[in-house]
Amino acid sequence: MLLDALDSNWVAPVGPDLDAFEAEVAALADRRFGVALSSGTAALHLALLELGVQPGDDVLVSTFTFVASANAVTYCGARPVFIDAEEATWNMAPDLLEEELAQRLHATRPMPAAAIVVDLYGQCADYERIVPILERYRVPLVEDAAEAIGASHRGRPAASFGEAGVFSFNGNKLITTSGGGMLVCDDERLATRVRHLATQAREPAPHYEHAEVGYNYRLSNLLAAVGRGQLAGLDERIERRAAIRECYRQVFADGAGVDFNPIAEHSTVNHWLTCITVDPEQAGFTADELRLHLEAADIESRPLWKPMHQQRAFAEFRARLDGTSDRLFATGLCLPSGSGMTDAEIDRVMSGVVEFLGRRG
Ligand SMILES: Cc1ncc(COP(=O)(O)O)c(C=O)c1O
Numbered sequence: 001m002l003l004d005a006l007d008s009n010w011v012a013p014v015g016p017d018l019d020a021f022e023a024e025v026a027a028l029a030d031r032r033f034g035v036a037l038s039s040g041t042a043a044l045h046l047a048l049l050e051l052g053v054q055p056g057d058d059v060l061v062s063t064f065t066f067v068a069s070a071n072a073v074t075y076c077g078a079r080p081v082f083i084d085a086e087e088a089t090w091n092m093a094p095d096l097l098e099e100e101l102a103q104r105l106h107a108t109r110p111m112p113a114a115a116i117v118v119d120l121y122g123q124c125a126d127y128e129r130i131v132p133i134l135e136r137y138r139v140p141l142v143e144d145a146a147e148a149i150g151a152s153h154r155g156r157p158a159a160s161f162g163e164a165g166v167f168s169f170n171g172n173k174l175i176t177t178s179g180g181g182m183l184v185c186d187d188e189r190l191a192t193r194v195r196h197l198a199t200q201a202r203e204p205a206p207h208y209e210h211a212e213v214g215y216n217y218r219l220s221n222l223l224a225a226v227g228r229g230q231l232a233g234l235d236e237r238i239e240r241r242a243a244i245r246e247c248y249r250q251v252f253a254d255g256a257g258v259d260f261n262p263i264a265e266h267s268t269v270n271h272w273l274t275c276i277t278v279d280p281e282q283a284g285f286t287a288d289e290l291r292l293h294l295e296a297a298d299i300e301s302r303p304l305w306k307p308m309h310q311q312r313a314f315a316e317f318r319a320r321l322d323g324t325s326d327r328l329f330a331t332g333l334c335l336p337s338g339s340g341m342t343d344a345e346i347d348r349v350m351s352g353v354v355e356f357l358g359r360r361g
Contacts, residue, residue, distance in 0.1 A: 021227045021231070032187075057114075060083055060116070061308065063085070084323070090261060091124070097134075105137075118146075127161045165185070174238065199214065275332055301333050301335050
């Protein structure tokens with residue numbers, strides 16, 4: 001598709017692949033509209049702006065996430081308020097969300113202007129509980145499904161919840177355009193406004209006319225062609241990642257104290273990354289010891305996302321915590337999970353783990 005796009009001479013910011021990519025991704029998310037952008041972060045930023053987030057506003061954000069979710073809030077001059085994760089999905093805990101909102105009713109704190117709820121490691125948050133809570137308090141929802149394309153919650157696809165959903169096509173994601181993202185939504189006005197802001201807010205006129213400040217956030221037609229090619233193989237990629245998880249499960253099957261990232265009932269996941277948590281008392285080793293062993297064998301594994309409330313960049317902001325994300329960060333590890341891994345590469349990781357477990361007796 002990339003070569004077709006080159007041949008067709010649409011080496012320009014707009015073109016048929018861009019339109020088709022938007023329609024295909026929107027359909028996957030069961031949304032009416034898609035706006036292809038230069039990154040998932042850009043999509044979060046424009047979603048918040050268009051939902052009316054103003055400087056000084058509070059925006060609720062999952063604390064257990066990649067930094068982009070929180071950065072987008074600060075780009076608007078707003079203040080993230082971090083909510084801890086739940087064990088069942090590792091995503092925003094509905095109980096803590098409810099507590100935070102209920103407390104504001106009785107305090108003088110204004111209601112948050114929006115909430116960014118993240119679907120971490122390829123699994124949707126518990127929207128069956130989260131959506132009614134946010135609706136009750138009239139807080140608009142942005143679903144950060146950057147990591148979750150192809151996943152679903154109770155039969156509804158990732159990015160279909162709330163006012164807007166966001167995907168990332170960054171290089172490490174299941175579907176990549178090397179860099180890119182998309183905002184999907186059902187409101188035509190929102191899609192039109194986001195498309196306008198993403199193209200420097202240029203007004204329709206023969207000259208360059210601008211009534212407001214815009215951004216250079218549009219995805220190019222060429223990269224959309226890359227995305228379309230990738231999208232056609234989404235199911236195989238998910239299958240491959242599921243098979244990788246299964247391999248790792250077998251390796252750890254006999255070991256006590258090692259758990260995998262949970263898959264909640266009513267969830268289908270895209271297996272973006274296979275992660276484990278290690279209880280050192282039961283397992284007899286720590287996640288970091290395993291990481292260092294693999295590193296010595298030139299196998300890269302990584303700690304889970306460091307929660308935003310632990311980051312110096314966000315230390316000043318309010319957080320509602322119960323220790324879940326702290327524990328996950330302290331005990332967790334992401335194992336190599338790329339869909340492009342060969343069988344030999346998977347075997348090499350498994351051998352590395354087996355050797356490590358063997359040494360530990
Ligand atoms: C949860 C989450 N949100 C947002 C983003 C931002 O996406 P991008 O890198 O396309 O800006 C990412 C990943 O990169 C992510 O993992």
